Amino acid sequence: MPLETPARIVRELTSRGYNADREAVTLLANAPDPNGALNEVVESAPEHALKISVEHVRNVLDSASSESASSKSASSASSQSKNGAVSARGNSSVSTGTENTKSSVQEVTSPVETGGSVSRNExxxxxxxxxxxxxxxxGTGEYDDFVTVFRDRFQRLSGQLRGRVNARPTNAVASMPGGSDAAMVGMISDIRSTASGHWLVELEDTNGTFPCLIMKDKEFASVVNELLLDETIAVEGTLSSDAGILFVDSLHFPDVPRTxxxxxxxxxxxxxxxxxxxxxxxxxxxxxxxxxxxxxxxxxxxxxxxxxxxxxxxxxxxxxxxxxxxxxxxxxxxxxxxxxxxxxxxxxxxxxxxxxxxxxxxxxxxxxxxxxxxxxxxxxxxxxxxxxxxxxxxxxxxxxxxxxxxxxxxxxxxxxxxxxxxxxxxxxxxxxxxxxxxxxxxxxxxxxxxxxxxxxxxxxxxxxxxxxxxxxxxxxxxxxxxxxxxxxxxxxxxxxxxxxxxxxxxxxxxxxxxxxxxxxxxxx
CATH class of the missing domain: 3.60.21.50 (Purple Acid Phosphatase; chain A, domain 2)
Structure with a gap:
């Protein structure tokens, strides 16, 4: 592949074990025949050199004629072909790709002789x-910065949840009559257990906070162990007779769709x-x-x-x-x-x-x-x-x-x-x-x-x-x-x-x- 960009020149040098000064890479990229120039630079590099210098590249470019550069490029292409660049092979071992993904573990216990790098399709x-x-x-670390980032978090995560429940703001829920069905989306500000073993989860939105009670005998009660402070969830349930608490009947995470x-x-x-x-x-x-x-x-x-x-x-x-x-x-x-x-x-x-x-x-x-x-x-x-x-x-x-x-x-x-x-x-x-x-x-x-x-x-x-x-x-x-x-x-x-x-x-x-x-x- 032609080395028409500095990035590809860097990759080619790296594959051959060399680093290079940026100006050296630029000189190679601008050469009449970048491939030939790069090959000549590498072949004439000092024996223990790890980095291609600007001076070395200039010396090669100044001393090389167009004819010799072209000849060197052809010679290099032949050499690479003999060294065995491979373009096709059989598939390697893979896992089954089932829901419970399993791997094929293959152990390599000693260095592998490369025989020259394989060819990838850049x-x-x-x-x-x-x-x-x-x-x-x-961010500057000011209080307002934290308010901004948490508001942004809540708005984006609540947007993922509002399509699943008919949610109302906390202040609207607080004004509903006792016994009403209600749903809300909020960020968890507190989680604590009651004396009876139930769970009280306090949800907060941009309008205020509201307490939600998860009874220990509910089928989904075990998910309380998965709740973290500051995460955003949605709940549905029934308000208490005095409308001071929401008894939760279902709980939803933003989650990844199962489909x-x-x-x-x-x-x-x-x-x-x-x-x-x-x-x-x-x-x-x-x-x-x-x-x-x-x-x-x-x-x-x-x-x-x-x-x-x-x-x-x-x-x-x-x-x-x-x-x-x-x-x-x-x-x-x-x-x-x-x-x-x-x-x-x-x-x-x-x-x-x-x-x-x-x-x-x-x-x-x-x-x-x-x-x-x-x-x-x-x-x-x-x-x-x-x-x-x-x-x-x-x-x-x-x-x-x-x-x-x-x-x-x-x-x-x-x-x-x-x-x-x-x-x-x-x-x-x-x-x-x-x-x-x-x-x-x-x-x-x-x-x-x-x-x-x-x-x-x-x-x-x-x-x-x-x-x-x-x-x-x-x-x-x-x-x-x-x-x-x-x-x-x-x-x-x-x-x-x-x-x-x-x-x-x-x-x-x-x-x-x-x-x-x-x-x-x-x-x-």
């Missing part, structure tokens, strides 16, 4: 990004979903990472055209007590430089999308903007797409909601184990889909930054929900949405031992975008 690759707060943040039909790609193409690389930690699994990236260069991975990384590229600094004792690289910028080196091992023709996590060098409060220009410059070797946390990434027509997942800790802590646990992190993700918000509870572990709108609301149902953070592998389908928590690339640290975290390390879930089937590959 012309068909398609990526779109929505819901990115990067460059859009307006939801996800979109799929119109060709056989795959995406690797990973997270929590943690470069800089003493426990970063460099060997497993190299086995993974070596596998990406093989025929078996020919259809893996996308790599989606859900945060925590590096271990960071000062994230938890005594973290410095567990660091292999103590400088945060050096951590990103090393991560960039590892990223160069990924085939240059793969599309990469990255969001930050709580260990990354961005603000902790969500939504998190993407990395600043200094860090983007460090990680520009692969022309990766960097977006905020959360963001919705559309790949080949398949929408992927990428969220690092800090709120999963809160969901797991608040709910019974059968509904949310670290051993089955996808069940906690089901709860976020049900509530249509990635961080519904305010004031706990999850820090929230007030913006003009709530970037954490799930307005549109995604086809795939991808998270990380908890270092556990788990996935399944909730109302046909594939929920995937992708594990990590860090072995157990002393800190994780102290808080009883046993990570699932060195796994790479591979999703068929045309079927949403999953194959999990193990590289550790």
């Amino acid at each position: 012309a068909l690759q398609s990526v779109g990004i929505e819901g990115d707060v990067t460059g859009q943040s307006t 939801y039909k996800p979109s799929t790609a119109d060709r056989h193409v795959q995406a690797a979903l990973i997270s929590d690389v943690h470069v800089g930690s003493q426990e970063f699994m460099a060997d497993a990472w190299s086995r993974f990236t070596s596998w990406l260069h093989t025929e078996e991975a020919e259809h893996v055209e996308y790599l989606l990384i859900a945060g925590d590229m590096v271990e960071g600094v000062g994230i938890y007590p005594n973290q410095d004792e567990e660091l292999d690289i103590i400088d945060i910028f050096e951590q990103y430089e090393k991560f960039s080196e590892y990223l160069k091992e990924v085939p240059g023709d793969m599309e990469i999308v990255m969001i930050p996590g709580n260990h990354d060098a961005v603000r902790l409060a969500e939504p998190q903007p993407g990395f600043d220009e200094e860090l983007r410059d460090i990680m520009d070797v692969h022309d990766a797409r960097i977006t905020g946390n959360p963001s919705t990434v559309t790949v080949e027509g398949v929408s992927v909601l990428m969220y690092h997942g800090v709120s999963l800790d809160e969901v797991i802590a608040e709910m019974p184990e059968e509904k949310a646990s670290y051993e089955e992190p996808h069940k906690a993700m089901y709860q976020l889909l049900k509530k249509r918000h990635v961080a519904p509870q305010y004031g706990g572990h999850t820090r929230v930054a007030p913006e003009e709108k709530d970037y954490l609301v799930i307005d549109e149902v995604p086809d795939i929900f991808h998270t990380g953070h908890v270092h556990k592998l788990g996935f399944g389908k909730y109302h046909n949405v594939l929920a995937m928590n992708s594990g990590c690339w860090q072995a157990q640290t002393d800190f994780q031992k102290s808080v009883n975290i046993d990570p699932d390390s060195g796994f790479a879930p591979i999703v068929d975008l045309d079927t949403l089937d999953v194959t999990v590959r193990k590289f550790a």
